[in-house]
Amino acid sequence: MKFRFLFCFLFVTSILSAQKYATRSGKTSFIGSEETFEQIKAVNNVSTAIVDSSSGDIAILLFISAFDFEISLMQEHFNENYMDSSKYPKATFSGNIQNFSLEELLDSEKDYKILGVLTIRGIEKNVSVSCRLKKISKGLSLKTNFNVSASDFDIKIPKVVRNKISQEINIIAEYDLFEKL
Amino acid sequence: MIFLKNYKRSLLALGTLMISLWFLINYAYKKEVPVSEKVAIFSGEISGFINANIAENSVVVLKASVTAVRNKELVLGSVISVQYLESESQNFLDVEKGDLVLLKGIYLGYDDLFEEYKLINCILLDDE
Numbered sequence: 001m002k003f004r005f006l007f008c009f010l011f012v013t014s015i016l017s018a019q020k021y022a023t024r025s026g027k028t029s030f031i032g033s034e035e036t037f038e039q040i041k042a043v044n045n046v047s048t049a050i051v052d053s054s055s056g057d058i059a060i061l062l063f064i065s066a067f068d069f070e071i072s073l074m075q076e077h078f079n080e081n082y083m084d085s086s087k088y089p090k091a092t093f094s095g096n097i098q099n100f101s102l103e104e105l106l107d108s109e110k111d112y113k114i115l116g117v118l119t120i121r122g123i124e125k126n127v128s129v130s131c132r133l134k135k136i137s138k139g140l141s142l143k144t145n146f147n148v149s150a151s152d153f154d155i156k157i158p159k160v161v162r163n164k165i166s167q168e169i170n171i172i173a174e175y176d177l178f179e180k181l
Numbered sequence: 182m183i184f185l186k187n188y189k190r191s192l193l194a195l196g197t198l199m200i201s202l203w204f205l206i207n208y209a210y211k212k213e214v215p216v217s218e219k220v221a222i223f224s225g226e227i228s229g230f231i232n233a234n235i236a237e238n239s240v241v242v243l244k245a246s247v248t249a250v251r252n253k254e255l256v257l258g259s260v261i262s263v264q265y266l267e268s269e270s271q272n273f274l275d276v277e278k279g280d281l282v283l284l285k286g287i288y289l290g291y292d293d294l295f296e297e298y299k300l301i302n303c304i305l306l307d308d309e
């Protein structure tokens with residue numbers, strides 16, 4: 001009986017001590033073209049992310065239709081023709097920040113590697129990306145910049161616009177995560 | 182006059198081209214309709230909103246009590262996250278926890294990470 005009580009106590013305390021850092025307003029942007037007359041770029045300012053500081057586990061979710069383009073026609077095409085956002089409304093990432101330790105974070109940026117699974121248009125792809133982490137007041141800042149291939153996620157680019165839209169999409173994410181209460 | 186007669190066809194073609202270009206540019210660069218001018222497909226309270234199974238990216242009007250106020254966002258009834266545009270910051274300045282608010286925004290979808298419904302680009306219609 002005593003052993004069972006001790007086990008339950010340890011289990012509950014381990015969950016409670018697993019401190020989480022989160023944001024609901026992460027900035028994720030992408031650039032999908034070379035320097036052309038009208039660059040294809042968009043920003044999503046409502047990305048959500050959670051980092052478990054005890055394990056380094058990270059989860060990110062963003063709504064495709066929340067990507068904001070300067071040209072609304074471009075946004076329309078992006079959602080309807082390329083991303084099919086009514087069928088696949090979300091993109092997610094779940095992974096682990098390798099060798100993560102909250103105590104070792106500094107006020108200056110430090111490089112880390114994240115291994116995980118990126119899911120776009122319902123297609124899962126294992127990815128390994130570099131990121132920079134630093135300590136901020138009551139939280140941590142995460143920045144990453146990496147490329148994904150449109151063909152990996154079955155994003156079809158018509159021949160007529162192939163010289164304007166690049167096959168490699170550059171994704172930039174900047175999240176300030178704060179203690180999740 | 183002679184000039185106009187000689188180049189009648191070319192001028193007509195040029196005119197048509199200019200008009201087509203004007204329409205094309207206007208179509209491509211059309212401004213997005215602000216939330217305030219969009220028609221809401223749902224208007225009511227949280228329980229009705231959840232049960233209505235509303236399509237993503239729909240405009241909704243909600244009346245609910247504020248259960249938390251965070252940086253540039255509110256939580257309604259502990260299940261709806263509300264985010265507003267920078268331009269609306271001044272209007273949301275006086276909103277406090279416990280207030281009953283009436284707001285209009287775009288329902289983005291259900292956030293599985295936070296287990297809450299997400300409204301964006303919200304505007305405040307009333308704050309009691």
